[in-house]
Amino acid sequence: MQNVVDRRLFNQLIAGGKRDKPEQVVRHLGAMQAQDYHQALWAIGLRMQSGTVADVEQNMADHKIVLTWMMRGTLHFVPAEDVKWMLELLASRTLAQDHRRLEQLELNQEIIQHASTIIYDALHGNKRQSRPELMQLLEEDGISTKNQRGYHLLWYIAQSGLICHGPKEGKLQTFVLLDEWAPNAQKRSMDEAIGILAERYFTGHGPATVQDFAWWAGITLSHARQGIEAAKSRLVSEKINGHEYWWGEPVLVGSRDAEPGVYLLPGYDEYQLGYKDRSAVLKAEFASRTIPGNNGVFMPTIVIDGQIVGIWKRAIKNKGIDIEFDLFIPLADRAEEITMAAERYCAFMNLPLALTSFKE
Known part of the structure; x- marks a missing residue:
């Protein structure tokens, strides 16, 4: 398995061919885990030729990368131009499975729509608000945010494509309207989108299996296989220890x-x-x-x-x-x-x- 390990180090940009800009790193990997904000900044930074934490944050402030809840309902950095088709492809599945949690929190589509309207009115016109400020607005309009209700509303509304994280103000993360923050985000057909996602994943994470891809993206195995089929001409594969591994075009692993x-x-x-x-x-x-x-x-x-x-x-x-x-x-x-x-x-x-x- 050492060949798998060596290739992953280079394909993940940990060793060898690093990138010049944060958005190049994020695009290469497809998306990057970001549950811990400061750790996520270093995840990008270590894959760059040089740069500081301020450079990565400025890249976010320049609308090059977007922080939002994406695949598996978890926070990720994604390229700004890809955020909408990725949300449509990946977040819709998470929301479709959220019925039980909505019932536990006594939330329904009427409350979610009401909260969305309040948040839209507060952010429209390139405004930004911190989480505590948005929670206060919801409370003032009769929507309780206690017992994780407020957090879940933001989580749900973000994955619906209305909002995303904005730049930090002090220690507080802000929220902005996604359409205003990433106005040039592209739309793609679902067939095209799953192929692009597969190519990005295996190029930036390979060698990896179809099971790895399905887990990472939070999609079914059949959907993952569809993505591989769509990207197959741009990928290579090899049987290793009885499992089929995929990665992007061969690269020189180097010394x-x-x-x-x-x-x-x-x-x-x-x-x-x-x-x-x-x-x-x-x-x-x-x-x-x-x-x-x-x-x-x-x-x-x-x-x-x-x-x-x-x-x-x-x-x-x-x-x-x-x-x-x-x-x-x-x-x-x-x-x-x-x-x-x-x-x-x-x-x-x-x-x-x-x-x-x-x-x-």
């Missing part, structure tokens, strides 16, 4: 000597989360340490020679960033490379690396 084989990846990174089967890069006995308590929270990981072999934590202090490494196996001979990877992260954050430590 690991070209750059260090040690990387600090953010939590929720596509390298781990972009596949149903993660066994190629993560041993089963380590899985519980990257997802403590199996609660859906993915820790930032340390990748060495393609394998997830530890986790890391940061603490931002006045003097810079302190980083603690927790390795699953003894790797004292790679300590210098791990520190170099930490320095690359701190350069992205535009802060000095203050202190590093290895957990005993």
Whole structure:
């Protein structure tokens, strides 16, 4: 499976051919997990030739990438020009399966439409509002936002294509109207859309299986196979250990000597989360340490020679960033490379690396 691992490192832009601009990174991977906003910024940054957290945020402010609930009902960064057809292809399936949660929260289409009108009126004309401000408007108009009702309304309305996240104001995320934020977003037929999504996924994540694609996109296996069929002329495949793997046009994997084989990846990174089967890069006995308590929270990981072999934590202090490494196996001979990877992260954050430590 080492060939699979090596190709994924390069196809995911972790090793080798990095991109110049954030929107190029996001487009290459198709979409990028973004449940943790700051971790998602680093997921983009580590795949760029150079740049800082401010560069990625400016790219979002320039309407090049969009943050919204996309596939599987989770937050993703997606290219601005693709957000509408991706929502139509992927989010509609999530909403169609939301009946039970709506009943639990005592929400119905009449309430959702009422809330949508309130939010539209508040945002129309290129305005932006924070979540607390929108919650207050809903409450003032008689719509209770307690017990997750407010969050679910925003989640539902965003996936319906009315709103998306705007730039942050201080520590608060804002919301804007999608049509105003991404006015040039394209429409595509469903057949065309599933083919493009398959090509993007396998080019940016491959080698991967049809099951990986179906899980990542939150679609059925038959729909995933339809996407592969539509993109087949632009993909290659190979049987590995009895399974069929797909990826984009062959690329030169290159030598690991070209750059260090040690990387600090953010939590929720596509390298781990972009596949149903993660066994190629993560041993089963380590899985519980990257997802403590199996609660859906993915820790930032340390990748060495393609394998997830530890986790890391940061603490931002006045003097810079302190980083603690927790390795699953003894790797004292790679300590210098791990520190170099930490320095690359701190350069992205535009802060000095203050202190590093290895957990005993």
